Amino acid sequence: MSHRSPVALTTAVSALLVSLTACGASLGSGPQACTEIGAVAGISLTVASSFAPEVEAVELEACWEGTCRPVAVELYPGEDMVDLGCDSALPEGSCSATATPNGTLTGFTEVRGLPEADVESVATVTHPDGSETTTAPLTAAARMVYPNGEQCPGAAPQLGLLLDGTGLHPA
Numbered sequence: 001m002s003h004r005s006p007v008a009l010t011t012a013v014s015a016l017l018v019s020l021t022a023c024g025a026s027l028g029s030g031p032q033a034c035t036e037i038g039a040v041a042g043i044s045l046t047v048a049s050s051f052a053p054e055v056e057a058v059e060l061e062a063c064w065e066g067t068c069r070p071v072a073v074e075l076y077p078g079e080d081m082v083d084l085g086c087d088s089a090l091p092e093g094s095c096s097a098t099a100t101p102n103g104t105l106t107g108f109t110e111v112r113g114l115p116e117a118d119v120e121s122v123a124t125v126t127h128p129d130g131s132e133t134t135t136a137p138l139t140a141a142a143r144m145v146y147p148n149g150e151q152c153p154g155a156a157p158q159l160g161l162l163l164d165g166t167g168l169h170p171a
Contacts, residue, residue, distance in 0.1 A: 037147045038154030041114040043121070045073045046171055048164035049103030057126040058163065062111060064119045071109055078104030116144050116157040123161075123168050138168040 043062060047055050060071040079099040086095040119142050123135045142159040146152065160171030 032149055032151060034148045034152035034154075036154075039145045039147050039156035039158065040110050041112065041156040041158065042108055042110040043071055043073070043114070043119075043142075043159045043161060044108040044171065045075070045106065045123075045161050045163060046078065047075065047105035048162060049078075051164045052103055052105045054127055054165070055105060055125055055163075056128045056130075058107075059124045059126075060161075061122045061124070062114070062119050062159075063121075064115055064117060069111070071111055073107040073109050075105040075107045078102050078106040111159075114142050114157050114159065116142055118142075119159055121159070121161060121168055123163055125163070135163070135167040138170070140170040 043060060045058060045060065047058065055075070058073050058075060060073055061068050062071050063069070078101070080102045081097045082100050084096045084098055087093050118139050120137050120139045122137050125133050125135070127133070138161070140159060140161070142157040144155050145158050146155045148154060162169045162171045
C-alpha cells in the first residue's frame, strides 16, 4: 500500500471539487446553467392545411390595453421533422432528421410591448383571387416562454394562433 503526501491528496481533492462544481448543473447538485438564448415577444400563426390553399396573405390586428396594432405576418410552408434514426448507438455516431412539408402555412412576427395577458386578435385574410375576409375577434392569453427554464433570463410573452376556415383559435 502506498502512502501519498497530504499535499498531493489535498491537491487531488481540490481539483476534483473544482471539476464537480464546474459540472454541477449536469450532476443536478447546483444551479442550472443558463445559455445566451432568449425569446422574442411576438405572435405565431399557423394556417391549417385544409385552409392554406385559400390563403395568399394574412394581416393580424392585435389589441390590448385599449390600443390596437397592425401585425404583418410573413407566411412560409409548414414542415414536420421526421426522425431518420441513428447509424450507431455510440456517442460518436450520427443521427439525422429531415423536414417534410405538412401543408400548413406558418409565420412568427415580433410584437414589441406584447403583454403577458389577454390579447384580442382579428385576422384579415387575402385570398388568391385578391378578395379579403376578416375573422371574428378572438381573445387569447399571451404566455411567457422560458428558453432556458424559469430560473434563467431571456423570457418573453408569446401568443400562438391557429387560422382555419372557421376563424382564429388559440394554438
